[in-house]
Amino acid sequence: MHPQKLEGNPAQPVIRRLNALRPLSEHGAVLLQQAIQEGLHRAGPGEDLVIEGEAVDSVRIILSGWLCRYKTLEDGRRQIVNFILPGDTCDAHLYLLSVMDYSIGTLTSVSYAEIKRSLFEKLVANDRSLAEAFWCETLVSGATQREWTVSIGRRVALERVAHLLCEIQERLHQVGLVDDGSCAFPVTQIDLADATGLSVVHVNRTLQELRNSRLIVLRDRMLTINDLSALQDLALFSPDYLRTKRRG
Amino acid sequence: MHPQKLEGNPAQPVIRRLNALRPLSEHGAVLLQQAIQEGLHRAGPGEDLVIEGEAVDSVRIILSGWLCRYKTLEDGRRQIVNFILPGDTCDAHLYLLSVMDYSIGTLTSVSYAEIKRSLFEKLVANDRSLAEAFWCETLVSGATQREWTVSIGRRVALERVAHLLCEIQERLHQVGLVDDGSCAFPVTQIDLADATGLSVVHVNRTLQELRNSRLIVLRDRMLTINDLSALQDLALFSPDYLRTKRRG
DNA sequence: CGAAGCATTGAAAAGCTTCAAGTGCGGTGG
DNA sequence: CCACCGCACTTGAAGCTTTTCAATGCTTCG
Known part of the structure; x- marks a missing residue:
């Protein structure tokens, strides 16, 4: 993926992010960009993209804007468990579970790509570098969650x-x-x-x-x-x- | 996998756990059991199996005993980020990253199976049900981490x-x-x-x-x-x- | 202009930590 | 066999961080 191809491209932060985690193949980057372009969406600030307890059957990739993952207790206490920034992928693999254990809300207006589970599975099956990059992303997000636990605890x-x-x-x-x-x-x-x-x-x-x-x-x-x-x-x-x- | 085959089998809690997450194929269960039997280890209480910052090139599956994942701050403050119980798998996929971001210490004496990265990759490549079960395990462990964040925060x-x-x-x-x-x-x-x-x-x-x-x-x-x-x-x-x- | 949402301030109270000391138990060595 | 030691558990008291309550100001927006 040549840098100049990325100028003005909404997929730029995603490619950049995944590339930093694991180098993407040219082929993988192209596949991903197509999938992103075909699933573009927008949302305003203060909306919920996902609500705790819902089933989810797609992967969302954030192109611009800020979101947060949060959980609420019955009595209304809320904990944001992390922030989701441009280039981040939400729930790359969580469709393996059936129900989300958290909500995702927007802090700003956002643009994102929504990729159906079936298409996402094809993507990662067709290009190993993509599969690994997305797994790395999930793992880094896990490491971040651990660091938050440390932060809040100690x-x-x-x-x-x-x-x-x-x-x-x-x-x-x-x-x-x-x-x-x-x-x-x-x-x-x-x-x-x-x-x-x-x-x-x-x-x-x-x-x-x-x-x-x-x-x-x-x-x-x-x-x-x-x-x-x-x-x-x-x-x-x-x-x-x-x-x-x-x-x- | 017939229940009676599991009696007295050290792999029992693992098979049981993974089965509850995603049904294992007969084939997958057999493969896994072989791998476990070939990599049996023990450790005493108060030992560290993994130390923050080390590289790790294998997956550990806990057969009996208790451990914890923890991180320490420079000045010695320590936060346990979760407990690892029989049937749990440590770091099924973390070898994708190069360095552990946490330590794993034993609370009791433990028995576990250590599976080299290369063998683990063969296992999950050969049996889809195994691959999915391990991924579910990683995802549930992520959900647990989020719940800990909520708990400590709110x-x-x-x-x-x-x-x-x-x-x-x-x-x-x-x-x-x-x-x-x-x-x-x-x-x-x-x-x-x-x-x-x-x-x-x-x-x-x-x-x-x-x-x-x-x-x-x-x-x-x-x-x-x-x-x-x-x-x-x-x-x-x-x-x-x-x-x-x-x-x- | 009024309403709504966010930021700020003061004061009091609560929850939790720190310090300090003492208890009880199992293991070790004399 | 008993004394001693280390370690975890317990208790009291003081103090500090953080919360709660309550009120005010600021800005934006319809």
Whole structure:
């Protein structure tokens, strides 16, 4: 896949992301792009693409916009279990189970490709590099989930919020959406609270602490990290879990 | 696979577990059993089978005993991200990544089968039911990880500990290791604290609360749940995430 | 202009942690 | 056989992080 072919191509972040995880064959990239082009969809902010308990029979690949996976308890308490960013694939293999154990909601308007289970199975059967890339994606997403467990279980509020900011910027960086330390950040403090397991009030105060120490600027849905390595140190952040190093 | 063939067979919990996730073909079950028999190992309590940052080139299937997956922060804080019980497979597919993002430590002495990556790939290539069962296992383990995130993020201490007890007994039940509400529970309060993101002191007090309300008996590494549905209600526990319902 | 949603602030209370000390048990060595 | 040691468990008290409650300001939007 030549880089110039990707300019203005909605599939660009996906190809870029999967390529970073496992090199795609030319053939695989072409197959995938066709499938994406044939299944384009859009959704507005605040919509649910998937609701806990529903059956799902397709795979969604996010081309632009932000979403989150979340679960709610009977009494309304909500926990966001992770964010879904451009280039991410939702539930590449979850159709093996019958029912979703979580919901997926949009934070912004999004564009995505929906690929029917049958087509997706053909894709991964026809190209081994595609199959492996999607599995790597699922595995990295699992590693991310583990890191969130650690974060919420053992990091204090300041570290926890800082860690989340580091993770998001690293992930956006992988798909080319960070410019000189700045990226979009369309996440309300309510969402941030539900993602970190904190209260909104405490998230607010924690953000102020990060701002006052000049580590970040967060204004108008825009995040700038002024001193990345200081923020990473504070957060005890290491990006390894978000990457797949080549073996051999 | 006829049940009588499984009596006294070390592979029994594994076959039983995978079968519950996805029905195994006779052929697949035989292949798997052979592979298990050829790779038998043992380890004592308090050992690490895998250490964070290592490369891993094999899959481990637990036949008996308890383990946990955990991660540590630089300053020593530890978070157990989940427990590994008999019948569970560690890292069925993680060899796609090059380096483990967590450690695996034993809580008891364990027996397990170690299957080289190359052999494992042959197994799943030769029998589709095996491949699907292992993938379901990975997916259920992912769902479990999400539920832990919810638990630590949004459940209070009492609910959180209760939830963990419910989960463990449900999982043990699936492999036939629960007898009339009672099961082994070889987990120290220290481990419990590291699993729930609480302090040992608070875990101690929380357990006493559960004992005082007559919901559980926990003594001599043995857990009895006296009133399962009351405990589940208290914990806001639903076992759906641990199961794969048949589709169609 | 009023309503709605998000951000912010102050104050009080709760939940959980930390520190510190003491108990009980099984295992080991004298 | 008993004393000692290590380890897990338990308890009390103090303190801190985080939550809850409540109110206010800001911005956007119909």
